[in-house]
Amino acid sequence: MYETVALVGATGAVGRIVLEQLASRQFPMKRLKLLASQRSVGKEVRFNGETIKVELLEPNAFKNIDLVIASTPDEVSAEFAPWAVEAGAIVVDESGYWRMDPSVPLIVPEVNPEATANHRGIIASPNCSTTQMVVALAPLHKAARVRRVVVSTYQATSGAGLAGNEELKDSIRQSLAGQKHSPKTFSHPIGFNLIPQIGSEKHEGYTSEEMKMVYETRKIMGDEEIQVCPTCVRVPVAIGHSESILVETERPLSASDARELFEAAEGVTVIDDLSGKKYPMPLDCDGKDDVFVGRIRKDISSPNGISFWCVSDNLRKGAATNAVQIAELLIKQAAAAS
Amino acid sequence: MYETVALVGATGAVGRIVLEQLASRQFPMKRLKLLASQRSVGKEVRFNGETIKVELLEPNAFKNIDLVIASTPDEVSAEFAPWAVEAGAIVVDESGYWRMDPSVPLIVPEVNPEATANHRGIIASPNCSTTQMVVALAPLHKAARVRRVVVSTYQATSGAGLAGNEELKDSIRQSLAGQKHSPKTFSHPIGFNLIPQIGSEKHEGYTSEEMKMVYETRKIMGDEEIQVCPTCVRVPVAIGHSESILVETERPLSASDARELFEAAEGVTVIDDLSGKKYPMPLDCDGKDDVFVGRIRKDISSPNGISFWCVSDNLRKGAATNAVQIAELLIKQAAAAS
Incomplete structure (x- = not known):
């Protein structure tokens, strides 16, 4: 107490x-x-x-x-x-x-x-984008040792605070009304658009947000040899960061191995039924504390890869x-x- | 004639x-x-x-x-x-x-x-998502032989035709008005949301849209050994598909090699000035015929990788x-x- x-x-x-x-x-x-x-x-x-x-x-x-x-x-x-x-x-x-x-x-x-x-x-x-990713990666790392992560993010405007969400709504309203929108919080209009830059230029063409995903992931997972290639993108979604993640492990994992590991992991909820059109989406994860994982499948481009989709409320677990x-x-x- | x-x-x-x-x-x-x-x-x-x-x-x-x-x-x-x-x-x-x-x-x-x-x-x-990707990959393939592509897409609602764009607007208007939205064209509400499924389940957890990016890329580039791991996602953008692409080549390319190859390539326009906040965005590519490439950088997770961001009007070049x-x-x- x-x-x-x-x-x-x-x-x-x-x-x-x-x-x-x-x-x-x-x-x-x-x-x-x-x-x-x-x-x-x-x-x-x-x-x-x-x-x-x-x-x-x-x-x-x-x-x-x-x-x-x-x-x-x-x-x-x-x-x-x-x-x-x-x-x-x-x-x-x-x-x-x-x-x-x-x-x-x-x-x-x-x-x-x-x-x-x-x-x-x-x-x-x-950082929000790192937190949800490491929660998902941790069980795979423990079982098979993560060597490399390729991640593309779809980050909500609330990552830029209350002003970010107000600007998203203004931008969309003005666009629908045929009016000009002058962004303040973001560098470009975010309504009906994507901005492939979060943070400032930091390291050889990568942004500060992207390098956080590299350095923080290594520190949290306690393995300086984990390689991460991130692309961070702002999308016109208010709440909930999404990530398309490809992870390569030292020991191969099948999709069902990965699914079992996710299902047993603390803080992870699996929603994974493609034929039933079920997978995590930002609107469904808004206001929830867990990290949601779906689209779990074997990487068809490398022997030891698993590809999955990860969504979490960036203001909560993030x-x-x-x-x-x-x-x-x-x-x-x-x-x-x- | x-x-x-x-x-x-x-x-x-x-x-x-x-x-x-x-x-x-x-x-x-x-x-x-x-x-x-x-x-x-x-x-x-x-x-x-x-x-x-x-x-x-x-x-x-x-x-x-x-x-x-x-x-x-x-x-x-x-x-x-x-x-x-x-x-x-x-x-x-x-x-x-x-x-x-x-x-x-x-x-x-x-x-x-x-x-x-x-x-x-x-x-x-x-397919639209393949076309813009191969236009960008072709010069790299010619110079250094593409071996593997990891791509995450951010696809516009106009990929589902005029009805897709109407539904995007309806979904957003209803959300802003606090009303319930019942999707028809898409399986889920698309306003302020992301749908990580385009097409139906096709192959081991991959959708038909994703497998098009695998098979069509090989056929167009004339190389059955190119490995592609795609994740296709619908985003609340009306026009312009975006793609976060990591490409691994047989021979290493520097970021400046890649930039030069893109700049010399037919049908490609490079917009790449991160510190000046310049990169391709869907709103800017709407109504244009080219494939736009930016965020060109060396993959920091593998020796022979290049990461970049690619946007094109899906109704035009796509x-x-x-x-x-x-x-x-x-x-x-x-x-x-x-």
């Missing part, structure tokens, strides 16, 4: 769902404090029948806080996380800032719960749910150790 | 664009005849300032016709194409029915123009334009031979 938990970024797209999760999962805590930048201070947020006022995120805000769950931009996390650690809190951070820091564990509870050991106050939650699960994991680990 | 050309399926999504192309390209013909099933007989279609009445598609309709361009369902083509051949016409057919027939050349003029030789009256135009280009090619070849 945590005494006091602080939530940083409660009014954002992910923060709202963290609040829902803390309530619906009956998260073990006595008090909740909400912190945000000056702009949101004084806002009132409903939680479990109470009204909580947002307080200022500043160096002294973390006194007597056990746990911080934070969903903020990278630069905000870079500044406040050391304040919280200094005050003795543990920070579960959803930003990208700390993920690749060697002293910071990067955790997906179904995949590498043991890696929380020896944290120094900050535990990072991965962000809020994973962070809350990390916090729950810490409690369980502490209980087991005592 | 053709004396009389017959267009079968002039009132469909692709047929309309064939008409536009015949006019805009000043197609070398003296007369145009329009043929369709009973339902469309008597409809009037404007062409080059004239009004042409649609006539009945029946066994005697092909008398004195030199060339037929046809965009119909498979079963319609299966029936009428032999009538046309019997009457002495050459049929350029966009349906799927004849493509894999060993006696029927499957042609993309930029890739395998020589394969028209020894046709027996029918020449097939490939269908109408390729068929008209085949007809133009036949004229050129006849002129060169005489």
Whole structure:
């Protein structure tokens, strides 16, 4: 049981769902404090029948806080996380800032719960597109060792926050009305369109979002030899990231081997009946916590490949749910150790 | 110069664009005849300032016709194409029915123009998702021999005809209005959603659309050893198919080798400036005849791979334009031979 938990970024797209999760999962805590930048201070947020006022995120805000769950931009996390650690809190951070820091564990509870050991106050939650992929890959890796992953993503606009979804709707409404749309959140109109760039140019023609899928996957799965070739694409879908994944393993797996492994895996739900037209789709996964897998088939272009389709709610398992699960994991680990 | 050309399926999504192309390209013909099933007989279609009445598609309709361009369902083509051949016409057919027939050349003029030789009256135009891919792959194959292709598609609703686009708009309008949408053309709602199935189940978990990309690619590129692993997905985009392609070649190519090959290739336009946020997108390719390529980069997961993003108007190069280009090619070849 945590005494006091602080939530940083409660009014954002992910923060709202963290609040829902803390309530619906009956998260073990006595008090909740909400912190945000000056702009949101004084806002009132409903939680479990109470009204909580947002307080200022500043160096002294973390006194007597056990746990911080934070969903903020990278630069905000870079500044406040050391304040919280200094005050003795543990920070579960959803930003990208700390993920690749060697002293910071990067955790997906179904995949590498043991890696929380020896944290120094900050535990990072991965990028949304990585989280759902590693949840699906982990059982295959354990059984047959993943060597290479070729992944093409179909990422929802909510990955860019509430503003992303508003822009999707505006773009579509203006297009249907024959009006010109001027994008702000995205670089190009997203309605009836696809944008094959998420993040900025990072490494030899790959974007920052794509390189997160390379580096974070290796760190979470604890295998620096896993090769990943990602292509990240924004699609006109509001919620739910989808991924077309081809995975090559050291030992061959049949499609039915892979299906059994997925079915037995924690956090994975298999929906796979092509002739019955059943497979995961973003509209069906909206608001659910699991990672959904379907279209499981043998790669017909290489001997040791499995191809599959993976969908998950990017605001839930891709962000809020994973962070809350990390916090729950810490409690369980502490209980087991005592 | 053709004396009389017959267009079968002039009132469909692709047929309309064939008409536009015949006019805009000043197609070398003296007369145009329009043929369709009973339902469309008597409809009037404007062409080059004239009004042409649609006539009945029946066994005697092909008398004195030199060339037929046809965009119909498979079963319609299966029936009428032999009538046309019997009457002495050459049929350029966009349906799927004849493509894999060993006696029927499957042609993309930029890739395998020589394969028209020894046709027996029918020449097939490939599936839209295959056509744009082979136009892009051909220069790489010539330079370095393509061994394997991993492709994930992002296919527009117009691939399912005019009804597909109407359903996309209805689905989106109903979703925005909070109303229930009952899909008819697609198996699931397409607005704000993705459907990871195009066509029916065909081969070990792959759909008919996916297997077209395997078989047709081999036939057009004249290499039965090319391995293709496709995933075909319907996206809420009206016009323009996009493809995330990873190609492995026998001899290694650098990203700049690949870019040069694409730039020199007929029918390919390179848009590739990630830091300037420039790459092909469906909205920009709508109404254009070329195949657009960008995000060209070295595969970071294998030694001989190149990854790129490929977009083309599925109704144009994916269908109408390729068929008209085949007809133009036949004229050129006849002129060169005489």
